[in-house]
Amino acid sequence: MHIVVCLKQIIDPEVPFHLFRIDPVAKTQIRGSHPLVISSYDEVAVEVAIQAKERWGGQVTIVSIGTKETIQSLHQALAMGADAAILLCDPLFEQTDSFGKARILAAALRKIGDFDLILCGRQAGDVEMGLVGPFLAEELGIPCATLVANLVSSNGKVRLKRPTESGYEILEAPLPCLATITNDESNVPRYASVKGIRAAMRTPIPTWTATDLSLDAAALGQEGRIEIDEMWIPQREIRCELIAGESAEERARNLALRLRELGLV
Amino acid sequence: MASILTFCMGTRSSIPRSGLELLAVARSLSQQLGSVPVQALFLGLGVREHAPALIHHGADQVLLADHPCLERPEDEVVLGITEEVVRQLAPRVVLLPHDELFGGHVGPRLAYRLKAGIVTDCTGFAVQNGDIRWLRPVYGGKAMAYMCARGLLQVATIRSRAFEPLPADALRTGEIQEIPIPEAFSTSVTVVERVEAAEERGLSLDRAEIIVSGGRGMGSAEGFSILHELARVLGAAVGGSRPAADMGWVPHSHLVGQTGKIVAPKLYIAVGISGATQHMAGAGSSKTIVAINKDPDAPIFKLAHIGVVGEWEKVVPPLIRSFQEMRS
Ligand SMILES: Cc1cc2nc3c(=O)[nH]c(=O)nc-3n(C[C@H](O)[C@H](O)[C@H](O)COP(=O)(O)OP(=O)(O)OC[C@H]3O[C@@H](n4cnc5c(N)ncnc54)[C@H](O)[C@@H]3O)c2cc1C
Numbered sequence: 001m002h003i004v005v006c007l008k009q010i011i012d013p014e015v016p017f018h019l020f021r022i023d024p025v026a027k028t029q030i031r032g033s034h035p036l037v038i039s040s041y042d043e044v045a046v047e048v049a050i051q052a053k054e055r056w057g058g059q060v061t062i063v064s065i066g067t068k069e070t071i072q073s074l075h076q077a078l079a080m081g082a083d084a085a086i087l088l089c090d091p092l093f094e095q096t097d098s099f100g101k102a103r104i105l106a107a108a109l110r111k112i113g114d115f116d117l118i119l120c121g122r123q124a125g126d127v128e129m130g131l132v133g134p135f136l137a138e139e140l141g142i143p144c145a146t147l148v149a150n151l152v153s154s155n156g157k158v159r160l161k162r163p164t165e166s167g168y169e170i171l172e173a174p175l176p177c178l179a180t181i182t183n184d185e186s187n188v189p190r191y192a193s194v195k196g197i198r199a200a201m202r203t204p205i206p207t208w209t210a211t212d213l214s215l216d217a218a219a220l221g222q223e224g225r226i227e228i229d230e231m232w233i234p235q236r237e238i239r240c241e242l243i244a245g246e247s248a249e250e251r252a253r254n255l256a257l258r259l260r261e262l263g264l265v
Numbered sequence: 266m267a268s269i270l271t272f273c274m275g276t277r278s279s280i281p282r283s284g285l286e287l288l289a290v291a292r293s294l295s296q297q298l299g300s301v302p303v304q305a306l307f308l309g310l311g312v313r314e315h316a317p318a319l320i321h322h323g324a325d326q327v328l329l330a331d332h333p334c335l336e337r338p339e340d341e342v343v344l345g346i347t348e349e350v351v352r353q354l355a356p357r358v359v360l361l362p363h364d365e366l367f368g369g370h371v372g373p374r375l376a377y378r379l380k381a382g383i384v385t386d387c388t389g390f391a392v393q394n395g396d397i398r399w400l401r402p403v404y405g406g407k408a409m410a411y412m413c414a415r416g417l418l419q420v421a422t423i424r425s426r427a428f429e430p431l432p433a434d435a436l437r438t439g440e441i442q443e444i445p446i447p448e449a450f451s452t453s454v455t456v457v458e459r460v461e462a463a464e465e466r467g468l469s470l471d472r473a474e475i476i477v478s479g480g481r482g483m484g485s486a487e488g489f490s491i492l493h494e495l496a497r498v499l500g501a502a503v504g505g506s507r508p509a510a511d512m513g514w515v516p517h518s519h520l521v522g523q524t525g526k527i528v529a530p531k532l533y534i535a536v537g538i539s540g541a542t543q544h545m546a547g548a549g550s551s552k553t554i555v556a557i558n559k560d561p562d563a564p565i566f567k568l569a570h571i572g573v574v575g576e577w578e579k580v581v582p583p584l585i586r587s588f589q590e591m592r593s
């Protein structure tokens with residue numbers, strides 16, 4: 001089975017609130033000195049793909065629309081165990097909305113050709129629209145399963161595990177298909193081994209441009225159906241009342257008393 | 266006139282709150298856009314008797330599909346019906362709940378098929394010169410944005426609990442119309458098995474008045490057992506942050522946050538949780554948030570109403586004892 005994972009590189013979403021800055025004109029986060037990382041659900045999707053490869057064989061390819069800096073995240077996915085990675089990079093790709101992104105990824109997948117399963121994160125860790133996965137399935141005209149956590153079997157068709165309110169359900173889908181991935185206890189991403197990292201650095205990563213994918217501005221839907229109009233950092237008003245007390249024990253008691261006083265317990 | 270169309274999946278026993286929240290959004294939008302009619306598509310099995318309630322909460326017309334195939338429908342069945350209805354009615358705005366079914370599946374695919382602009386996970390809106398600007402958190406809640414969905418049709422998925430349902434007005438009148446459901450839908454992705462968790466999951470987060478939630482700082486499943494004890498004396502439900510859920514210390518259905526449950530209890534006690542915006546997106550509507558954390562600089566002390574600095578090992582046991590003493 002050939003699994004393709006669509007991976008987005010983002011500015012580390014765990015940067016503390018007081019260091020978080022935006023550019024209100026460009027309507028985007030200012031990177032500053034923050035590291036770039038694999039968007040967290042995409043890292044989970046890489047883990048799911050590698051687990052499937054370990055169980056049933058096959059290969060894992062990573063594709064990402066990004067910049068030269070994205071190569072570092074592609075190396076990380078290779079070091080985790082992916083077989084190949086492709087960077088989709090072109091100035092034309094920079095200003096597209098989710099419709100355009102899906103069209104770029106679809107063109108890359110058609111060029112790859114022999115894929116069986118596409119995995120996307122349930123939503124990117126920055127603007128978090130949760131659109132590109134289902135859009136890509138529509139663009140390619142293939143079935144789409146959403147919010148699944150893992151593969152449970154692969155035999156001409158795939159069976160997918162999807163967490164539910166009260167347990168989980170098993171979905172069956174024909175191949176090729178696309179799944180959007182959410183996290184659960186079965187898919188916590190592994191760390192790359194030192195050996196893996198060394199091998200990854202030697203794996204060549206081809207770059208495909210708009211020309212390679214036969215895409216032009218018209219094909220990328222520059223009409224902009226989804227637009228960010230304004231962005232700002234909200235003020236927070238809560239002032240925290242710290243419970244006093246010499247010892248932890250005393251603070252605990254005072255907390256209990258305060259909560260009773262407020263009628264909360 | 267092109268309408269605002271809302272969606273609701275009901276059950277025999279109830280209308281989900283989200284269906285009523287969407288109607289509150291629709292009414293307010295309708296007023297600001299100039300008396301646009303509000304239609305509600307109401308799907309499910311055995312839901313007919315609840316249809317008037319949708320009118321009482323703001324719908325002008327209810328389109329009812331009460332059918333056995335809608336008891337626990339496949340995603341693609343709901344997508345198929347939704348697409349059909351939207352094509353026929355040609356509404357101006359489609360409002361969907363931002364849940365797994367509509368936010369994760371139906372909304373995006375519908376928007377793609379109808380070439381509609383879409384904004385997901387909205388928490389508010391503003392109308393400016395007849396244009397709708399959708400408010401939504403971005404960067405895990407660190408920033409807010411107004412987004413526009415361009416096109417003849419626009420789709421918005423609405424975050425749960427971002428809006429209050431309107432009070433029921435039994436005098437409101439409206440029309441209830443049954444819509445036909447095609448007998449057989451072919452689906453490519455099918456549910457072949459449903460597995461209910463065997464373990465006791467305790468009180469559900471949705472109903473609990475008090476939630477005790479633990480994070481990575483609890484260190485282990487054993488650490489979590491003390492939170493269950495605390496929850497027992499308080500009659501509370503137990504939730505957790507993403508690391509706690511990934512580690513299997515709490516079931517994933519008890520994950521609180523942007524990608525888990527959005528809860529609004531009267532008291533939320535967060536223990537060993539740092540207060541990441543993605544977590545607080547789910548807990549932030551609680552009336553009172555209490556944080557117990559050993560790090561006085563943890564971000565949660567800027568987001569909680571009441572804080573206790575200390576290790577949970579030293580704070581939680583005497584806290585449980587104090588509550589027990591208050592009881593007796
Ligand atoms: C796209 C995206 C979506 C996400 N969605 C969610 C979501 O829905 N829900 C969610 O929770 N997270 C979500 N996250 C993850 C989120 O960003 C944080 O990583 C996560 O919430 C941190 O969990 P935590 O507070 O338990 O752990 P940490 O941040 O590691 O904090 C642990 C805390 O425990 C304290 N501590 C340690 N030992 C003790 C002790 N003995 N006593 C008391 N305190 C102690 C520490 O001081 C620290 O503050 C998401 C992330 C992304 C990128």
Ligand SMILES: Nc1ncnc2c1ncn2[C@@H]1O[C@H](COP(=O)(O)O)[C@@H](O)[C@H]1O
Pocket residue numbers: 006007008009039041042063064065066098101119120121122123124125127128129130131132133
């Ligand atoms: N630039 C990108 N390159 C590759 N995949 C992407 C990119 N942007 C989004 N995706 C994929 O689409 C998913 C959903 O993204 P979004 O719709 O932006 O929330 C991500 O988790 C990725 O799997």
